[in-house]
Amino acid sequence: xxxxxxxxxxxxxxxxxTHLLYFRFGEHHLYPTRYIYxxxxxxxxxxxxxxxxxxxxxxxxxSRSLYLVFTxxxxxxxxxxxxxxxxxxxxCFPGPFLSKVSAFxxxxxxxxxxxxxxxxxxxxxxxxxVRVGPSDLSIIHPRAVNTIYGFKSTCTKSAWYDxxxxxxxxxxxxxxxxxxxxxxxxxxGFTDRALHGYEKRIQVYRQKLINQIKSMEGGKPINVSTLxxxxxxxxxxxxxxxxxxxxxxxxASHWAILMTHRMLKPVEYLMPIWFFRLLLSIPxxxxxxxxxxxxWGQLFKMRMxxxxxxxxxxxxxxxxLKGRAPTSDESNVLLGDASLIINAGGDTTATTLTTIIxxxxxxxxxxxxxxxxxxxxxxxxxxxxxxxxLAILRHxxxxxxxxxxxxxxVPSYIPRKxxxxxxxxxxxxxxxNMNISCPQWVIxxxxxxxxxxxxxxxERWYLYPKMIKERSAFAPFxxxxxxxxxxxxx
Numbered sequence: 001x002x003x004x005x006x007x008x009x010x011x012x013x014x015x016x017x018t019h020l021l022y023f024r025f026g027e028h029h030l031y032p033t034r035y036i037y038x039x040x041x042x043x044x045x046x047x048x049x050x051x052x053x054x055x056x057x058x059x060x061x062x063s064r065s066l067y068l069v070f071t072x073x074x075x076x077x078x079x080x081x082x083x084x085x086x087x088x089x090x091x092c093f094p095g096p097f098l099s100k101v102s103a104f105x106x107x108x109x110x111x112x113x114x115x116x117x118x119x120x121x122x123x124x125x126x127x128x129x130v131r132v133g134p135s136d137l138s139i140i141h142p143r144a145v146n147t148i149y150g151f152k153s154t155c156t157k158s159a160w161y162d163x164x165x166x167x168x169x170x171x172x173x174x175x176x177x178x179x180x181x182x183x184x185x186x187x188x189g190f191t192d193r194a195l196h197g198y199e200k201r202i203q204v205y206r207q208k209l210i211n212q213i214k215s216m217e218g219g220k221p222i223n224v225s226t227l228x229x230x231x232x233x234x235x236x237x238x239x240x241x242x243x244x245x246x247x248x249x250x251x252a253s254h255w256a257i258l259m260t261h262r263m264l265k266p267v268e269y270l271m272p273i274w275f276f277r278l279l280l281s282i283p284x285x286x287x288x289x290x291x292x293x294x295x296w297g298q299l300f301k302m303r304m305x306x307x308x309x310x311x312x313x314x315x316x317x318x319x320x321l322k323g324r325a326p327t328s329d330e331s332n333v334l335l336g337d338a339s340l341i342i343n344a345g346g347d348t349t350a351t352t353l354t355t356i357i358x359x360x361x362x363x364x365x366x367x368x369x370x371x372x373x374x375x376x377x378x379x380x381x382x383x384x385x386x387x388x389x390l391a392i393l394r395h396x397x398x399x400x401x402x403x404x405x406x407x408x409x410v411p412s413y414i415p416r417k418x419x420x421x422x423x424x425x426x427x428x429x430x431x432x433n434m435n436i437s438c439p440q441w442v443i444x445x446x447x448x449x450x451x452x453x454x455x456x457x458x459e460r461w462y463l464y465p466k467m468i469k470e471r472s473a474f475a476p477f478x479x480x481x482x483x484x485x486x487x488x489x490x
Contacts, residue, residue: 011068015075023076024083029159029274033281043069084134089431095122095131103133103272110269116412116441123442129428136415136435142449142470143426145438148416149480150472154423155416158435159273167293169336171344182333189316197310198239199387205235208248225354226253232349233257233342240341241299242308259292260343270413296338297331313341348409348477355407356399359456366458369395398458404444404476406456411441414478440476449473 028035047065050056056064084100085091091100098105109118119138122130128141139148148155157174164172170186173179188194209231216222230247233254237245245254266276280286303314304323317337326334360367373395377385390396420432430436445453450460451467460467468474 007068008071011071012075012078015072015077016079018072019076019079019083023080027159029272029277030162030165032274032278036278039069039073088134090131090135090137090434093129093131093137094126099132100134103136103270104275106132106136107269107271114412115268115270116439119412119439120442120445123439128448129430133435135433137430137437139425139430139436139438140443140446140448141425141428142443142446142473144473145443145475145479146472147423147425148436148438149414149475149478151480153416153480154419155436156419158415158417160413160415160435163267163273163276164336164339165277166332167336167339168333169340171340172336185316185320186313186337187316188319189311189313194311194316195387198312201238201310201312202235205231205238205244205248208234212248212251224357225350228350228353229253229257229346232353233346235349236342236345239312239345240314240338241303242306242312242314243299243302256292256295257342257346259288260339263288263292264343293335293339296335300334300338351407351409352400352403356403359403359406360399363456366399366456370399394462395458398461401461401474402456402458405450405474406444408440408444408476410477412439413437414440438473438475443473444476446473 043065046068047061050061050064051058054061081101088100096105106115106118119130119132122132122138123140128139128144130138132138147153156176157172159174161172161174170179170182173182209227212227212230213222227248230245230251230253234244234246234248237243245257247254247257266279271279280289300314300318303312304318304321308315317334321330360370373393377389377393415435415437418430418432418434418436422432422434423430443449447453449468449470451469457464457467472479
């Protein structure tokens, strides 16, 4: 058939082939603007050809070119939808119909509902394995956590971790060798000696927090969430850069922390990573992002010019530079690590402390047990105590673990990508190159993992071990070689 006789049919067929032979393989999320520019360029070239070579009037050439590009895209997306519904490797896994077609379905659900609660509803309806996107599975099987995140796991980090590129923190490395190399730079900052040094620095802010709480005594409610947020970020600012954000001193949030929370807001909608990066490419949308990173860069420069008597985390991150200015790539790594330290440490600390107080406020009997256990460890006239002395307190640690079980600081999404050969979870085969995640908020409340999962029972962690049916499923900050929290090594 001559292409001139039916160009639309050929454009449609070419769209189908574009999906089947190109977009169906590999990853295409990093540079979405290239495809947009490619289609715009194709439209212009076709219009120019029709106008010049075929001597078609400009308006007709314009409309025909637009029609052919649209027809091509129609073929591409028709093939994509049919493939995802009928031939995709995840076609046999249950889930909402529209989630099989587009990742935007889940994003749309999160306009009025949090991700972890939505996932809980989906798992209640569909079971342990739920298809929440075209190539995405949410899994709450008791043995899934160790298989997906454990030290022997063959899974890698998914494309989601490319969201902040070109910044590249320890958290964002997808290549295991790069992660391990970067991790060696971090390790000196989390030795026992280093942690003892951090404890001395933290004592200052702990006392400031106590003073803030004492100043609010008088029978009125206290917003502990705000206080713990100030405390968490003040501590991490000191540990990361040798200087606090002074939020406890000023009784006000720092502009950089407020900006951090605003910047992270779009992440809550779990948009496809290619779309997220497309939004970042729109002029003006990244102004706050670069202002934020410029501030981190200034803090690092100030830290490089200052010698700390008590070591901080930046000391090990800056050590490879040996006092010289960082290259562009090294700056991207430092800025990525700075954001990781501040957000991963400050936000999770505030969340955990807030939820502990929430649970204790509802249970006076637990407060009495805790006070009785702490009595013999609060004899210091200055109210100071060591980490070692608290580490052996069974009920205190039981309260912490139980709170992390029910209120995981990272409740819903720590994605991994399955290896090409796929993985097996207790007899269920998950195909290769799929995105998978284990929502800890849902797992922590599962009767398949914990007996009386809805009840707050700290004793399950030291007195009633049979109440924990699968210990490996407890991973509030994840686990394994690619874990989020560097301090979990110790």
